[in-house]
Amino acid sequence: MGNAKSGAVSKELLQDLKLNTKFTEAEIAQWYGNFQKQCPTGRISPAEFEAIYSKFFPESDAKTYAQHVFRSFDTNDDGTLDFKEYIVALHMTSSGKTALKLEWAFSLFDVDKNGYITKAEVREICQAIFKLIPRDKQAELPSDENTPEKRADKLWSFFEKGENERIAEGEFIKGVTENKDALRLIQYEPVM
Ligand SMILES: [Ca+2]
Numbered sequence: 001m002g003n004a005k006s007g008a009v010s011k012e013l014l015q016d017l018k019l020n021t022k023f024t025e026a027e028i029a030q031w032y033g034n035f036q037k038q039c040p041t042g043r044i045s046p047a048e049f050e051a052i053y054s055k056f057f058p059e060s061d062a063k064t065y066a067q068h069v070f071r072s073f074d075t076n077d078d079g080t081l082d083f084k085e086y087i088v089a090l091h092m093t094s095s096g097k098t099a100l101k102l103e104w105a106f107s108l109f110d111v112d113k114n115g116y117i118t119k120a121e122v123r124e125i126c127q128a129i130f131k132l133i134p135r136d137k138q139a140e141l142p143s144d145e146n147t148p149e150k151r152a153d154k155l156w157s158f159f160e161k162g163e164n165e166r167i168a169e170g171e172f173i174k175g176v177t178e179n180k181d182a183l184r185l186i187q188y189e190p191v192m
């Protein structure tokens with residue numbers, strides 16, 4: 001038992017994570033070490049999560065977006081992210097597989113977690129995404145995308161739904177897969 005580093009993750013959790021993510025045992029053990037260092041309580045609070053996001057978006061307001069991302073990762077709804085939720089989050093967002101990322105994008109837009117996206121939810125997430133865009137970049141946006149409302153209207157129109165209809169997960173994934181503009185509008189990635 002000379003190596004205490006890998007003894008930290010329980011066998012059960014390790015098996016579960018190996019089965020449900022692309023990560024190897026060694027990688028999970030390493031992530032666990034990092035996680036414990038940064039987060040001695042074993043849980044990430046919404047405020048800690050917002051602080052991490054703010055570092056990635058120094059020129060804009062990432063708070064609202066971070067809150068939505070946090071909600072989408074907090075699968076057991078207990079208001080904190082544990083190691084398992086953290087690893088699954090890493091797995092989904094860093095995956096090369098578009099389908100997995102789009103599944104996650106759906107959960108981001110499904111604010112009330114009822115399995116459908118409404119126009120109000122699209123508006124809410126478009127607001128949060130818009131705040132991620134630095135002000136000088138906002139000014140350069142095309143005229144039909146330069147407010148959160150316009151972006152929500154444009155995105156919604158791609159799904160060919162009435163104002164009071166809703167989008168199921170399959171429809172959402174199909175829609176953004178088939179339409180480059182829709183795929184672009186559901187995210188904002190800063191140019192690093
Ligand atoms: Ca949780």
Ligand SMILES: [Ca+2]
Pocket residue numbers: 109110111112113114115116117118121
């Ligand atoms: Ca919903």
